[in-house]
Ligand SMILES: Cc1cc2nc3c(=O)[nH]c(=O)nc-3n(C[C@H](O)[C@H](O)[C@H](O)COP(=O)(O)OP(=O)(O)OC[C@H]3O[C@@H](n4cnc5c(N)ncnc54)[C@H](O)[C@@H]3O)c2cc1C
């Protein structure tokens with residue numbers, strides 16, 4: 001059975017900060033959306049929650065690339081997470097959730113799972 | 123071919139190390155391995171057990187993972203005690219079943235000895251060996267005020283520290299006349315006692331406990347043989363360990379007179395199918411209560427099971443180096459001079475609290491043992507002399523004298539023989555390290571990964587780095603000064619590129635002089651350089667993504683994702699009205715409030731979206747940002763000076779405010795701290811600051827490049843009797859020269875230590891203007907002072923910049939669900955994560 005998902009609008013292009021991240025609130029919890037205008041693709045979305053501290057802070061980390069891999073560094077304990085796969089570069093047993101993200105006009109949409117009670121109602 | 127069965131009893135440090143060694147060897151394919159552990163948890167690092175009280179969890183301390191065990195095909199039975207061994211039938215019985223073995227390994231460790239004192243079974247009488255023990259201590263400490271540790275040895279003092287950390291008044295009761303009787307002598311023990319008492323732990327020596335009864339003012343009373351008594355709420359016994367040999371004894375294996383399972387050089391017991399390793403094993407009448415010898419036994423046994431009869435356990439070095447309650451203690455080899463003809467050299471500086479003793483051979487050529495208290499910096503060198511039998515210099519006392527009295531610096535890595543043991547936990551020699559480097563390791567990290575050196579107790583970290591650096595240098599490997607993979611330049615080179623080419627953005631710099639997109643190393647470093655050169659607002663669009671979160675949001679992020687707020691209070695002087703505003707704001711937003719060591723007030727627990735509102739209020743009341751988040755000037759601490767103090771000779775507060783207002787906001791390679799004292803009594807502790815100013819009858823003395831903290835450094839006296847103007851001119855020049863030439867994240871103290879020519883050179887540049895750049899430095903500083911802006915003021919006034927402070931850009935009213943709070947001592951603080 002395939003889990004049901006939906007493309008939710010979370011913010012607009014104006015809300016984004018080039019080369020950095022912003023946090024958005026989704027039904028699946030807080031998500032960090034990054035805009036790296038000098039790369040293709042330029043948009044990435046991963047969970048906002050830092051698995052090492054449990055704090056919602058990843059959108060506030062410094063972005064960049066390590067050996068070509070786009071990454072964000074946790075602002076608390078500085079581990080790097082791949083923006084493509086969510087994998088932690090320092091500890092490959094740790095991975096944060098990755099969300100498909102797209103630009104629709106000037107709106108940013110995220111693919112989030114539809115939560116159970118809604119799918120029953122639908 | 124059907125596999126044979128190998129059973130390991132005990133899943134402790136040594137048992138686990140054996141499994142690591144054995145599963146990697148050829149013989150492992152022939153065995154099904156079954157492991158029984160009595161504890162609930164997977165093997166963990168007992169050596170660092172006390173860190174459990176410092177916040178480490180079992181996961182932090184664990185030595186392996188359940189996945190690893192299943193990948194290796196090991197059947198792991200935790201929380202299952204082995205209750206009997208039947209050697210004829212080759213079966214073990216456990217609390218849950220019975221299993222056949224072909225080979226049996228006992229790695230049962232030891233248990234704490236509890237002296238047979240009436241009342242020792244009271245529920246608040248505890249021991250200190252396992253995670254469960256620590257949980258019990260933590261529970262018992264609730265509602266307790268005092269705690270006693272019975273036993274003043276190494277573990278006892280560690281336990282005392284733990285009690286102290288739990289907030290108890292800690293006592294140590296020792297039977298012998300001094301602390302750590304095994305490792306230390308009378309003078310060493312006395313000094314250790316003095317230091318430990320200074321830390322608030324009360325030491326009672328020559329006390330034999332006769333009974334434990336109900337107390338009057340506390341839960342328990344300990345009665346001593348000299349009729350005295352002590353009341354306490356809990357007791358931790360740490361009176362030594364005993365080998366856990368009960369199973370072996372009951373099954374008729376040979377046991378030593380005072381306990382311990384007798385083993386030969388291959389770790390085989392009196393039954394050829396049964397082996398013993400670690401603290402339960404007795405080799406030549408000796409029990410080894412340390413982890414390194416246990417690891418050596420584990421390696422020896424693994425080799426033996428692979429048919430290697432050459433590898434043998436031949437005893438182990440029992441030298442130890444530790445920090446007990448923050449006090450360095452070291453003991454090497456024959457510390458008590460029991461070798462016939464041994465001679466002693468002692469150095470005892472009661473003032474500084476340093477005691478060092480060398481035990482040397484009759485002919486004065488070799489070092490047999492040593493004792494160190496108060497300062498372990500000589501340990502590595504002495505240990506190498508003792509372990510490798512290196513011939514002592516003609517005047518061996520120079521090895522323990524302070525340098526000012528003719529002492530010689532530490533033994534260089536070149537002087538060590540190839541066989542010198544660098545890491546005793548994993549038995550790595552200098553030769554192994556050279557081998558790893560020859561095989562392609564080109565930095566410390568890869569040498570550690572390859573040899574495992576320094577991944578045990580960590581005691582050899584500094585020595586290992588020395589050896590690796592030295593070997594790399596000898597092979598002509600340049601220890602790279604590149605900032606990171608994106609820039610093949612040092613910070614100083616980048617500074618020049620930015621300045622000379624007038625580069626104003628990160629993007630321009632990386633496209634012209636680097637590659638890729640940058641990272642969390644180079645971005646903040648470049649941001650700092652750009653700020654020093656051009657002083658634009660740090661939230662200007664191009665600069666935002668370069669900054670560490672602390673700089674981006676102009677506040678320090680705390681562990682739960684909230685921020686702290688530190689307004690500038692120049693010189694620590696504040697009007698009652700402004701103080702009231704701080705209180706009102708803190709109250710309105712329920713901010714945890716603390717006075718910092720920098721003479722100002724820190725407000726904790728503001729969320730991202732509250733920051734601009736709070737600052738708006740503070741700015742309206744006349745406050746400015748304190749730059750507590752930046753690599754920049756923190757505070758200028760001051761004493762009250764001659765306006766009030768009867769000893770003061772200058773206005774220290776006035777000067778501190780003047781300096782703080784001048785240098786506030788200046789971006790530097792690292793934070794900069796200053797202080798001004800009003801007379802030589804030095805109440806502001808200026809000599810521990812990057813820039814320290816002390817008033818004289820005739821003006822000001824300036825000290826530079828001091829530091830407090832982890833590596834304290836006394837500031838160097840730079841100039842004397844300066845007028846106000848001369849003082850400021852001199853500081854201008856030194857600060858600017860530091861900003862221009864230091865490495866990324868290099869404090870002034872380290873900068874000074876690495877500056878070629880040192881203090882004299884700096885004096886030439888600044889006081890004699892030997893490079894002819896004095897005026898340029900001053901001019902640069904003038905520009906920076908002239909373009910200062912309170913970053914928070916600019917930010918709250920600009921709606922675009924304020925947009926950055928939304929917690930969730932699409933849900934302004936949504937609060938962060940992860941932030942949980944609890945009340946402690948009347949204030950709100952983050953709740954510790956519940957596990
Ligand atoms: C607080 C503390 C600090 C220390 N600091 C240092 C230090 O700085 N340096 C140093 O070198 N050493 C230190 N040590 C000593 C070090 O921890 C030991 O040398 C090491 O743990 C010994 O390993 P082991 O495997 O022999 O025993 P253990 O680690 O004790 O493991 C034995 C295991 O066997 C289990 N077991 C016993 N009987 C049975 C049974 N019948 N059935 C099933 N399981 C059983 C036990 O429950 C235990 O888990 C310290 C110890 C403590 C407690």
Ligand code: HEM
Nearest residue numbers: 678686688718719720721722724750756757829830831832
């Ligand atoms: C690696 C070492 C250090 C780190 C990581 C560190 C970190 C910090 C941080 C983050 C703050 C700000 C607290 C906040 O507002 O959130 C702070 C403040 C402070 N630290 Fe440190 N610090 C270090 C070393 C030192 C040393 C060595 C000293 C003293 C000798 C020291 C003294 C202070 C003081 C006095 C303050 C308060 C300053 C003020 O009023 O702004 N720190 N430190």
Ligand code: SF4
Nearest residue numbers: 761767770800801805
């Ligand atoms: S340093 Fe001197 S002037 Fe300042 S408070 Fe101390 S005694 Fe007074």
Ligand code: SF4
Nearest residue numbers: 680681718719831832
């Ligand atoms: S000493 Fe400094 S770094 Fe350590 S906990 Fe205290 S404030 Fe934090």
